[in-house]
Amino acid sequence: MKIGYPCINTSVECRGNRTFRLATYSEEKLIKTAGSNIDCLKSILSYNISHGILFFRISSDIIPFASHPVMDSDWQDYFRSDLEEAGEIVKSSGMRISMHPDQFIVLNSPREEVVSRSIAELEYHADLLNLMCLDASAKVQLHAGGRYGDPESAKNRFVSVYRERLPEKVKKRLVIENDDRIYPVKDCLDISEKTGIPVLFDYFHHGLRSHGEDLPGLLEKTFATWRRSDGVPMVDYSSQEPGSRPGTHARTLDRQNFIDFIQKSGNYDFDIMLEIKDKEKSAEKALRILEHDPRLVTRWTS
């Protein structure tokens, strides 16, 4: 079991997700910004290793505008050795990596231009992980898309796009995740059945939108969708920030909620991404809990 956090580290000086305005795009700016993002990624990876954090989500902004039509330089070639070095840090430490394209990436949209842009963006994510020379256990996680008033047709559109249009390099990394409003786990499992795509279980989203299934049963079903080459299943974890509107991620790890989740989750091995606002601080907190709480110590064998 590995513990991770997404995209931003608040303890290091640098930022690995800096960007700039499309209106001021230039190749020079791209190289400068992406170069500094990659440098920062290396610093964050080193920080993670020295703090025992072996799971990390890389920001989609690392190469700004990578899949945008404005991009006319060969960023892959330019940053090849830098990315290879970053990948070497990951591999030599046994770290796990994920990425999460944002809400604009919708494979089942009825609008063709949305679908083709989304595919291009997924290709960028796959290219980046390939340039880091990471194996198929480094995943790109995506929500299943919109409902458009007819969920069955919408889900079938996802299946068709997956089967007919996604290149192999994307398929080997893509996983789908239940979201908080549109598609709960059950729909993701339906899509998985038809495509073989692994399902990433999001515990917080599940609490907000589900069919009332019990946790161990759902973990068993989602985990069964992961093949050996996919690595151990990934799970997203968060909890409700008290006093904020439902769906707001916690500011910091809720110790008791986290312990409850781990205890309820049985004896499966999986990697946990903490979607909590204080980032690496909560990851460190979670590690301390797992290492020192006698009730959880059997879960913490690695």
Next chain:
DNA sequence: GGGCGTCAAGCGTAT
């Protein structure tokens, strides 16, 4: 050198 309107992209929901 600080203030603040705005940022590539899409959904569903509330109003």
Next chain:
DNA sequence: ATACGCTTGACGCCC
């Protein structure tokens, strides 16, 4: 029909 939230920040124009 339009604004808002989504991880919220931070870019960069304006004074």
